[in-house]
Amino acid sequence: MKLKLNIWRQKNAKTDGKMTSYQLNHVEEDMSFLEMLDILNEDLILKGDDPVAFDHDCREGICGACSMTINGTPHGPEKETTTCQLHMRKFKDGQTINIEPFRAKAFPVIKDLVVDRNAFDRIMQKGGYISVRTGQAQDANNIPISKKNADLAMDAAACIGCGACVAACPNGAAMLFVSAKVNQFALLPQGQIERKERVIGMVNQMEAEGFGACTNHFECEAACPKSISVKFIAKLNTEYLKATLTKNSF
Amino acid sequence: MLSNFLKSTILSKILVAVTGLLLVLFIVGHTLGNLLVYLGPNAINTYALGLKKLGALLWVVRGGLIFAVLIHIIATIRLTLYNKTAKPINYTVTGYITSTFSSRTMAIAGLTILFFVIYHLLHFTLGVTNPEFMKLETNLHGENVHDVFTMMITGFRNPLVSGFYILAVSFLGLHLNHGVKSLFHTLGIAGPIFTPMIAKISTVFAIVICGALISIPISVMLRIVGGAI
Numbered sequence: 001m002k003l004k005l006n007i008w009r010q011k012n013a014k015t016d017g018k019m020t021s022y023q024l025n026h027v028e029e030d031m032s033f034l035e036m037l038d039i040l041n042e043d044l045i046l047k048g049d050d051p052v053a054f055d056h057d058c059r060e061g062i063c064g065a066c067s068m069t070i071n072g073t074p075h076g077p078e079k080e081t082t083t084c085q086l087h088m089r090k091f092k093d094g095q096t097i098n099i100e101p102f103r104a105k106a107f108p109v110i111k112d113l114v115v116d117r118n119a120f121d122r123i124m125q126k127g128g129y130i131s132v133r134t135g136q137a138q139d140a141n142n143i144p145i146s147k148k149n150a151d152l153a154m155d156a157a158a159c160i161g162c163g164a165c166v167a168a169c170p171n172g173a174a175m176l177f178v179s180a181k182v183n184q185f186a187l188l189p190q191g192q193i194e195r196k197e198r199v200i201g202m203v204n205q206m207e208a209e210g211f212g213a214c215t216n217h218f219e220c221e222a223a224c225p226k227s228i229s230v231k232f233i234a235k236l237n238t239e240y241l242k243a244t245l246t247k248n249s250f
Numbered sequence: 251m252l253s254n255f256l257k258s259t260i261l262s263k264i265l266v267a268v269t270g271l272l273l274v275l276f277i278v279g280h281t282l283g284n285l286l287v288y289l290g291p292n293a294i295n296t297y298a299l300g301l302k303k304l305g306a307l308l309w310v311v312r313g314g315l316i317f318a319v320l321i322h323i324i325a326t327i328r329l330t331l332y333n334k335t336a337k338p339i340n341y342t343v344t345g346y347i348t349s350t351f352s353s354r355t356m357a358i359a360g361l362t363i364l365f366f367v368i369y370h371l372l373h374f375t376l377g378v379t380n381p382e383f384m385k386l387e388t389n390l391h392g393e394n395v396h397d398v399f400t401m402m403i404t405g406f407r408n409p410l411v412s413g414f415y416i417l418a419v420s421f422l423g424l425h426l427n428h429g430v431k432s433l434f435h436t437l438g439i440a441g442p443i444f445t446p447m448i449a450k451i452s453t454v455f456a457i458v459i460c461g462a463l464i465s466i467p468i469s470v471m472l473r474i475v476g477g478a479i
């Protein structure tokens with residue numbers, strides 16, 4: 001296949017970037033999107049140019065590292081698929097593809113397509129954990145948990161923290177990420193002890209990082225490679241309201 | 251308490267949803283009331299007189315509405331500006347999937363409604379733009395009362411007034427199309443069956459309200475209603 005790529009090139013966090021065009025003439029349909037970028041980078045290196053910087057790690061759709069927005073959609077056009085698992089057969093011969101970094105104030109660009117997603121880690125530090133001892137594997141089975149809650153908690157825990165929800169949201173909101181992390185614990189007995197501090201801490205950190213507010217566009221759910229449901233955002237709203245109203249200092 | 255709510259994005263959203271719900275209920279009542287114009291002068295004039303006779307209660311409702319509108323506006327303007335700063339750069343090509351024209355134009359629609367409501371109050375309620383409207387009187391079962399029917403007919407005979415009304419109500423339709431479903435989600439009512447269902451109900455509701463309100467100036471201009479005036 002032949003492809004025209006328009007890629008965001010930016011030297012570092014301090015300089016301005018711009019879209020730059022590249023032509024690729026020998027792309028195989030079976031390549032993954034990242035392999036296609038590897039080919040481009042080999043060309044660029046041979047020519048003595050700076051290769052396009054992009055994040056990647058597992059290349060098997062589980063780590064959430066591969067962050068880029070393809071034709072306006074984080075992780076590209078394929079539903080429930082990370083960029084590393086996206087294949088070139090999903091594109092047409094001769095197509096123009098725009099590749100940009102995840103966009104949000106809280107995700108500043110470091111270089112080209114690489115953005116700083118440490119804001120997510122700082123949110124996790126405010127409550128994305130439990131501090132009770134949960135024992136050995138068999139101990140987990142000693143605590144009865146309803147099937148409904150167990151399933152819901154697993155659905156929420158499917159979040160790989162890639163940040164596509166933020167990148168897709170017209171408001172740069174991180175509500176889908178935070179709601180998944182909060183609910184995965186709020187639904188289980190082990191998460192009850194820090195339940196209130198968790199939701200307040202994580203939501204307050206989310207705001208301190210400059211993530212936007214939810215206006216229910218639901219673009220996050222559509223972009224999420226793990227299809228985390230927006231119903232967790234609805235649950236987060238009431239979880240946060242209850243926690244603040246029953247907190248002593250309110 | 252209120253300032254605590256406004257400091258948090260989630261609590262602000264809950265304020266927007268609760269005040270939005272009150273405004274939705276108001277719009278339903280107001281639309282039903284206005285439709286009485288189709289039943290002739292006596293129907294709508296009796297309704298208007300009934301409202302007036304509520305006396306203190308009417309002012310409690312009005313006060314509550316004004317308070318709700320103020321909170322709705324303050325919270326939404328703050329959230330809209332905040333959200334703009336959270337997404338300073340958008341993509342060169344956008345690839346929206348689930349958001350709609352309605353959902354992306356909430357602030358513009360809201361501001362249009364606000365300007366319209368201010369004009370609407372000056373026009374029909376306070377009599378600032380047309381003081382003669384307040385002097386219109388008619389005889390209702392032997393009692394001299396404010397002639398709301400004639401006021402509506404004369405008001406909507408002006409194509410500029412009707413045009414602005416139709417434009418504003420169209421924006422209200424857009425606002426409700428996203429607003430009704432959005433408010434349930436914000437208040438935590440969501441699920442695999444409920445969420446798609448309320449989205450459809452929201453659209454139907456918006457079309458019905460918008461259609462009913464717009465039909466009034468159109469019927470007046472076509473002389474289907476109040477042809478004799």
Ligand code: HEM
Nearest residue numbers: 215266267270273274326356357360361364429432433436
């Ligand atoms: C009769 C008048 C109005 C009604 C019935 C109404 C109704 C609503 C409803 C139901 C919502 C959804 C709440 C939620 O998302 O949880 C909403 C949101 C909103 N309203 Fe209004 N509203 C009215 C007037 C206004 C005015 C005058 C403004 C602006 C100055 C405004 C601006 C907004 C904005 C910006 C949002 C947030 C959008 C979002 O969350 O996506 N509205 N409104």
Ligand code: FES
Nearest residue numbers: 059063064066084
């Ligand atoms: S590189 Fe790990 S999910 Fe794509």
